Amino acid sequence: MMDxxxxxxxxxxxxxxxxxxxxxxxxxxxxxxxxxxxxxxxxYYDVQNKKRxxxxxxxxxxxxxxxxxxxxxxxxxxYSLSGNTEKAFECNNWILREHPDYFFGxxxxxxxxxxxxxxxxxxxxxxxxxxxxxxxxERKVFHVSEVMAFNKLAVAYFSAVGNLEAAESRFEMMEKIxxxxxxxxxxxxxxxxxxxxxxxxxKEEKERTRKKVKTKTYDQSIQxxxxxxxxxxxxxxxxxxxxxxxxxxxxxxLGLPRTSLIDDLEIILEDVVRRYEYxxxxxxxxxxxxxxxxxxxxxxxxxxxxxxxxxxxxxxxLLRQDEKLLEFWFGDYLNYEVSRTIYQLGKNQLEKLKxxxxxxxxxxxxxxxxxxxxxxISYHDPERTPEVVGWIKEVLTFLLDNRDNENxxxxxxxxxxxxxxxxxxxxxxxxxxxxxxxxxxxxxxICGDFNDVENVIINQQERDYYKFNLFNIYDRYTHILTTxxxxxxxxxxxxxxxxxxxDLTDYxxxxxxxxxxxxxxxxxxxxxxxxxYKKCCGSK
Numbered sequence: 075m076m077d078x079x080x081x082x083x084x085x086x087x088x089x090x091x092x093x094x095x096x097x098x099x100x101x102x103x104x105x106x107x108x109x110x111x112x113x114x115x116x117x118y119y120d121v122q123n124k125k126r127x128x129x130x131x132x133x134x135x136x137x138x139x140x141x142x143x144x145x146x147x148x149x150x151x152x153y154s155l156s157g158n159t160e161k162a163f164e165c166n167n168w169i170l171r172e173h174p175d176y177f178f179g180x181x182x183x184x185x186x187x188x189x190x191x192x193x194x195x196x197x198x199x200x201x202x203x204x205x206x207x208x209x210x211x212e213r214k215v216f217h218v219s220e221v222m223a224f225n226k227l228a229v230a231y232f233s234a235v236g237n238l239e240a241a242e243s244r245f246e247m248m249e250k251i252x253x254x255x256x257x258x259x260x261x262x263x264x265x266x267x268x269x270x271x272x273x274x275x276x277k278e279e280k281e282r283t284r285k286k287v288k289t290k291t292y293d294q295s296i297q298x299x300x301x302x303x304x305x306x307x308x309x310x311x312x313x314x315x316x317x318x319x320x321x322x323x324x325x326x327x328l329g330l331p332r333t334s335l336i337d338d339l340e341i342i343l344e345d346v347v348r349r350y351e352y353x354x355x356x357x358x359x360x361x362x363x364x365x366x367x368x369x370x371x372x373x374x375x376x377x378x379x380x381x382x383x384x385x386x387x388x389x390x391x392l393l394r395q396d397e398k399l400l401e402f403w404f405g406d407y408l409n410y411e412v413s414r415t416i417y418q419l420g421k422n423q424l425e426k427l428k429x430x431x432x433x434x435x436x437x438x439x440x441x442x443x444x445x446x447x448x449x450x451i452s453y454h455d456p457e458r459t460p461e462v463v464g465w466i467k468e469v470l471t472f473l474l475d476n477r478d479n480e481n482x483x484x485x486x487x488x489x490x491x492x493x494x495x496x497x498x499x500x501x502x503x504x505x506x507x508x509x510x511x512x513x514x515x516x517x518x519x520i521c522g523d524f525n526d527v528e529n530v531i532i533n534q535q536e537r538d539y540y541k542f543n544l545f546n547i548y549d550r551y552t553h554i555l556t557t558x559x560x561x562x563x564x565x566x567x568x569x570x571x572x573x574x575x576x577d578l579t580d581y582x583x584x585x586x587x588x589x590x591x592x593x594x595x596x597x598x599x600x601x602x603x604x605x606x607y608k609k610c611c612g613s614k
Contacts, residue, residue: 091207092215093251099215105141114144121148121155128152143173150182177220180209184227188234196231204228204240222248222257230264238268253535273519284517285485289396289437292350299352302345305334312342312372316365317555319372321548328379328547336380340388342373346403347395354402370403374411378418379547386419390430393440400437406558408439414542414550416447421455424448424465432472434481442490445469449494453541463500466491470506477513489520492527497540501531 098106106114113135120128132149139145146169153162163186169179180199187195201209206216206224225244232241245265248258304310308330311323327335346353356362377385393400393412400408420427427448431441448466452459470491476482488510495503504527510516511524521527545553555561 091213093218093221094215095218099217104143105139106144110139110142113139114142117145117148121152124152124155129156140172143169143176143179146172147176147178147182175210177210178223181223181227184231188227188230191234193231193234196227200224200227200231204231204244218251218255221251222255226257226261226264229261233264233268236268238272241265241268249535285480285483285515286438287435287481287484290394290435292347292396292399294351296348297351298348302341302348304338304341306330306338309338309342312369313366315372316368317371317551317561318365319551321551324372324376324547324551327376332380336377336382336385339373339377339380339382340385342369343385343388343392346370347392347399350399350402371407371411374407374415375547375550378415378550381418383419383423386416386423386426389415389419390426393430393443394433394436397437400440408443411550411554412440412443413446413450414544416444417450417454417542418544420444420447421451424461428465428469431469431487432482434479438484438486438490441484441487445487445491445494449497449540450542452498454544459498463498463503466495466500467503467506470503470510473515474506474510474513477515483515485515485517486520488515489517492516492521496521496527496530496534499531499534504528504531 098111100106101111117128117132117135119125120131129149129152132145132152136142136145136149146165150162150165150169153159153165166179166182166186169176170183173179184196184199187193187199197204203209206221207213209224210216225248228244229241229248232238232244242265245258245261248255248261252258306327308323308327311319311327315323353362353367356367374389377389404412416427427444430436431444445466448462452462470488473483473488492507492510495507507516507527508524522530543553
């Protein structure tokens, strides 16, 4: 995120205009008095919380203050949130008739066209250049909420019409201004599908040179349908409960003797191999029950919470199984949760992790889980960054030296590893990375070409969102239940669009917000600056 004091003027010069986060810089032009500021703030929360009668209150307020467009803007929002889209559109047209220069009225109209997929009409509203300064050439200063809302719409528009380059340029501008602003995150959602389509095209183009190892087939000779014997009968609760398992059950299991408990959890790691065919047949018979087949994930979570570093060998043995078996048992957990467990168990056993990723016939995403976990060491223990970078260098150097080994060279894995180099900004590894590209050992669809990699490493701002949250076991379950598709009950389509995306970023009475207790200190500030309330208006 761009700091408020460092390098800010350089960005403004780059864009050709000034950006301010002061909430009152347009008060005079919009006729906002201290009394009106209080009303704006109160109505902001009433609209946001869908307070009963807020539409009638707004109508009365608009009648009293017809010169203030914010109240009409909030009426547009209130109609939209109540499901009356037609009335919302009508209200926004009213804003444009009475306040033709009001920025958020234009944005809302463009958002209406976007929602109706009438993309050809958007430049008529926002300008052919899709640049805020070109739309208002007489203005030299813009509020940050205006700039972010405009560019969010530009990203959405260019993504929809397939102009990825233009969408990326607007998104890059948003990141430079404030990478953590809510509009930046929303813009990313519009950009992501177009990025994915582009990635698919690049993948098809590069598929011919892709190098992938074949994993070893699971041991069919040990297949059985017999349930394992455990030291503790409580372990069977893991076979009867999914992610919504009662935390009391987890607490009871964690209270068992550590050594024998770990033995039981390691038996689960063996069970998923021995009974792979048994459980796979249950799918064919239509008898798959998620609650009864999440026991492996429970075991991983418990081993993490126990810090069972002595179980790392058993975990790695499981991860050496073939692709179908690993995908069957882990699915998306392999990309996310397995890395958390590997980090916990293996952060001080890097030699074992290196031997794993350099072993023959190992599944790509099992190896990528390892590389991700090693990367995390740098974020959680920055003093070990040279050790992590050295580890990555040894891995890639070995692969380069053995580039003709078909059982070892995996261009996707090398691409993922270079992705970690990008995240770590380890520019000292660029010569090695360039050599890997020269030998066509890298999947370009994973990390881009060498010029892309070099440019991002040198120019990308430092970010901290690659860092894992190290949840305790209970929060780990809660995180999945509240954020993962399939568990969330209020999940919304990634490409959905409505007025609420655009218009509650209006100017707010910055000097009065601190007297209102409705905003949480860690919530986004209502003034539209994109900062947390406690670091913006709340600090006053």
